[in-house]
Amino acid sequence: MSDIIKRDIIIIGGGPIGIACALECKKREWDYLIIEKGALTNSLFNYPKNMTFFSTSEKLEIDAIPFISNNPKPNRDEALEYYRRVTTSNQLHINLYENVVSVEKTSESFKITTSKNHYSAKHVIICTGFYDIPKLLNVPGESLPKVTHYYKEAHNYSMQDVIVVGASNSAVDAALEIWRKGGRVTMVVRGDTIGERVKYWVRPDIINRIEEGSIKAYFNSEIAEIKPEKVIIKTQNGTMAIPNDFVVALTGYLPNFDLLADSGITVSDDGKRIPTYNSDTMETNVENLYLAGVICGGKETHKWFIENSRIHAKQITEHIETKMAQ
Structure with missing residues (x-):
């Protein structure tokens, strides 16, 4: 592995919500990086080839970037094309096929270890979804x-x-x-x-x-x-x-609870295993460590979708911006 790479913000997960977080970071000219263990929007990539979304295309848009589809309800391939275009046209910083092994809080920052590198960041956003671990x-x-x-x-x-x-x-x-x-x-x-x-x-x-x-x-x-x-x-x-x-x-899937636990994030013990976070800022019980997207629902994977968690990106970056101004 290389020497420690420093970034202001590390975003773990390169799905639609991770991309939305990166867009907000770019607007503010922050030094950020998305780390994704698979392909871009890996969960969507692993969806059935003929899958059609429940929602209309405008509800899947991020950062008000138009999502044009042939039908009112877009399919998997159209979604892959849309999020790929958003990522490439905005030249977002992203490392694909790099697996995050651990996130460790230090006195003033986080140490992030992956399968390829060591990173240091002041803030970490976890938006890894839930599609990787089947029930x-x-x-x-x-x-x-x-x-x-x-x-x-x-x-x-x-x-x-x-x-x-x-x-x-x-x-x-x-x-x-x-x-x-x-x-x-x-x-x-x-x-x-x-x-x-x-x-x-x-x-x-x-x-x-x-x-x-x-x-x-x-x-x-x-x-x-x-x-x-x-x-x-x-x-x-x-x-x-x-x-x-x-x-x-096809009995469902689970978030990566091991990563949450190793990062110091507490989860509920009522069977739902919902992570601890502030619903206004998305900050967890670990200072400067944030959650976004489906992972916020724990085992209740039906609670959060692209459609209703796009707002997490703005909530998080506005909170970080406020902290930086102090």
């Missing part, structure tokens, strides 16, 4: 090659027996796409219905497919064990074995 089923066989916690596209599941676990937007989208590409789809759902937060134009579709028998669904059920050629599930009517080629377990 595991914790059942035997989950590590088999046929099991995935991410869904990209349907082609490879054509003519295969596929179990989709979950009933959220991602699970419903995957089930419908795989069925339309010729996969034999069975959904295993812990609750008694399809999720109420599923996109309003998609929810009737999946319900109709289930009711007509095109897609099988076992509600109030869960996987007990995954085997090479079948899956054992627990249902209201007892345990049963289902022939299976692939399991697509």
